[in-house]
Amino acid sequence: MPVKAWLQPALIGLTVLAAFIAAYIGLQRDPQPHGLPVAVAGTRLAHEVGDALGPSAHIVGVADPAAGRQALDRREVVASLSQGAGNAGDTLRLEVAGANGQSTTAIATGLVRTYAQETGQRLTVADVIPLVKFDARGLAGFYLSFGVTLAGFVVGQSVLGLTRTLPQRHRFVLIIVFSAAAGLLAAVLAGPVFGVVPAPVLPLAITLALLAAAAAFTTQMLGTYLGPIGVPVATIILLTLGNATSGAVIGARLLPSAARYISPVLPPGAAVRAVGNLSYFRSTPMLMPMITLAIWAVGAALLVAAKPKLSRTRGPA
Structure with missing residues (x-):
């Protein structure tokens, strides 16, 4: 034969x-973020978050939270971060799209949460585009x-x-x-x-x-x-x-x-x-x-x- x-x-x-x-x-086996696009409202906050997250995230500066939400809706970013107003100035609000997948959402949230902890700010997270039931x-x-x-x-x-x-x-x-x-x-x-x-x-x-x-x-x-x-x-x-x-x-x-x-x-x-x-x-x-x-x-x-x-x-x- x-x-x-x-x-x-x-x-x-x-x-x-x-x-x-x-x-x-x-x-x-070892998923790592590579320039995850995150919208950040406000020039000062964008610079601070960009310096803190480094190459793991790509910061997309937007004028206000509404613009960040629009970028999230268009899938241009995976999350949108903004600073609380008035008495909530020490609070960060992160909007994510669960529809982007658990891994992407979890890592983006983890990166921002680490920044919030290091700067002593509270972080609230809202899934504004959730998956279906x-x-x-x-x-x-x-x-x-x-x-x-x-x-x-x-x-x-x-x-x-x-x-x-x-x-x-x-x-x-x-x-x-x-x-x-x-x-x-x-x-x-x-x-x-x-x-x-x-x-x-x-x-x-x-x-x-x-x-x-x-x-x-x-x-x-x-x-x-x-x-x-x-x-x-x-x-x-x-x-x-x-x-x-x-x-x-x-x-x-x-x-x-x-x-x-x-x-x-x-x-x-x-x-x-x-x-x-x-x-x-x-x-x-x-x-x-x-x-x-x-x-x-x-x-x-x-x-x-x-x-x-x-x-x-x-x-x-």
Whole structure:
């Protein structure tokens, strides 16, 4: 029996295992804040807080607490700090958005609380954008995106096995129809049925349909061009690295620098941001996450469509 026949599957399995552990455990074993954006009302307070928190926070100076709240609503900052007025001048008020996730909210609150204790000031904390009742840990967006990504991956892998059975246009129709159905089903289940994702059903369904198409077409594209190792590569990119760096379990700003940069450009990370914006931060622009998902879906589909033409071109040469 050739050595390659049993060695290749074993090496692929070990590589996927190592990637999974490194992504889900390695990247998240010691979350540290990296320039967490915090709005601070008042020039003097902004300078004092900035000096105290150092590189852990990025201080965004605002004119008043109302401006800080607007920045929080637009997801430009993760917290907004202001000084008490009148007799409450020795009191700090911190407004946070629990919808940003437990890890991000807890670390931002901890940083400001340490500053308040060191300066002898009282701190009151208010969660002004809380999570819904049935998503107390803020993980619904992650599980929703993970499930849709997994379903798209499975369909993409299955379609690879139908290359000799179905014409290419039929395989494309299959993925497109599946993606639309998956997006609608996931949006209805997560929203009206279970009440864990308070996003409008139609925009959420469109977002999840793009995610399913991105996962399916990317899996098919990698399998088409890379052969037997294409599916394991798709597993690492989509299911392992993409979901681990999505920012839902551990806030993206708490991940190591390399993971922070790739998080928004992979389909799961873009989808998690879009779901969060649709659910809690509806004044936040949706353009970039949707463009990211569309690029993955359409780009991978075009590459799959181009493969037969490339093969015919290389044949005569």
